[in-house]
Amino acid sequence: MTLPSLKDAIRIHGLDAKKSFGQHFLLDPGIVARIAALAGDMTGRHVVEIGPGPGGLTRALLDTKAEAIHAVEIDQRAWPLLDELVAHAAGRLVLTKADATSIDTSGLCPAPRKVVANLPYNVGTPLLVGWLRQAALWERMTLMFQLEVAERICAVPDSSHYGRLGVLAQWCADCTVVMKVPAGAFSPPPKVESAVVDLIPKAEQPSPALFKAMEHVTHLAFGQRRKMLRASLRPIGGEALLEKAGILATRRAETLSIEEFATLARLVCPER
Incomplete structure (x- = not known):
């Protein structure tokens, strides 16, 4: 089966970003490839992706040496497009049609597992806190947030962005902003910039x-x-x-x- 280009697939299925889901589609192949690369060596890894939408980042992840990609998508409008990608991926892409905030995403795949995602803006923070609660189960988390949220995650004491989220994140993981993404890279462009944060869980985790x-x-x-x-x-x-x-x-x-x-x-x- 010949896979249509990302833009053609979006046009064929009439898929547009939905505000209620906090969607902003990332279509630039260079940017999604770089995000996939920032997640480190994928050999033998299972990767969880939240909110794949039209599958731009999903395609980049499939181009790595990951064992399998486990995508979670709540938007029914995107399912037919993603089902086509599943059929093309020869068993390396598993689609879970569900709300990521209501399931245990660590249970979707065996270890070693990573999370790589352009997170929907409206659920990014609660999803991150949920993963931090079980940080020992994850090898790495490479996640895109609004720039302000990314800065909060990595903030130091006595800075304007330092707060609860930064304390929880840095207590459980080594956190680094590894890439900033301008609003113009998305469709539709959000009103703010975005950034990718790399979180590597620490060896010792709290009970x-x-x-x-x-x-x-x-x-x-x-x-x-x-x-x-x-x-x-x-x-x-x-x-x-x-x-x-x-x-x-x-x-x-x-x-x-x-x-x-x-x-x-x-x-x-x-x-x-």
């Missing part, structure tokens, strides 16, 4: 209970980031908790290092 404790601590601390920690952390011990951790009660959330947040999480974790 589920400790991760939950960190989520709670950072939610309280950054939920009222202008307040001193003695006030924002009052529901979990306030000044007494901070004294145990050796942290001044007058400090604010954005000044704490990730290790200081980890100390607080360990103190409130019920498993300690």
Whole structure:
């Protein structure tokens, strides 16, 4: 079967990006090839892709040495186009027709597994937090977000972008912005720039209970980031908790290092 070009496939199926799904299609073959390359050696790996849409990045991933690509797509309008790509891929592309936020994506394939995706803008952050909860199951995550979200993921303390997402991400993985993508590369162009973040999970990962404790601590601390920690952390011990951790009660959330947040999480974790 001869596969039509990406642009022809989109035209044949009358597929256009849908705002309600946070879609912005990435059609530039050079850019999708570079994203696939940024994910590192694919030999023998299973790759999960979320929101393939018309399949531009999917095609680039199929051009690597990956064992198989496991794509998850909620948009029924894209299914016929992707089914054609499945038929062309000779068993190396598996399509799951579902909402990625409602399934365990790690269960789609065996290890070693990676995630490579141009994430829909409206679900990128919750998907990332879900993968961080099970970071030990993933070899690598190479993900595109809005530039502002990418900057939050990689932000350092005492910077304007530093917050809960950056603490959770950098606690579990080494995070690097590896590529910026201009709005004009997408169809339709979003109102903001985008960036690819490479996340490599660390060898040691927190237990589920400790991760939950960190989520709670950072939610309280950054939920009222202008307040001193003695006030924002009052529901979990306030000044007494901070004294145990050796942290001044007058400090604010954005000044704490990730290790200081980890100390607080360990103190409130019920498993300690």
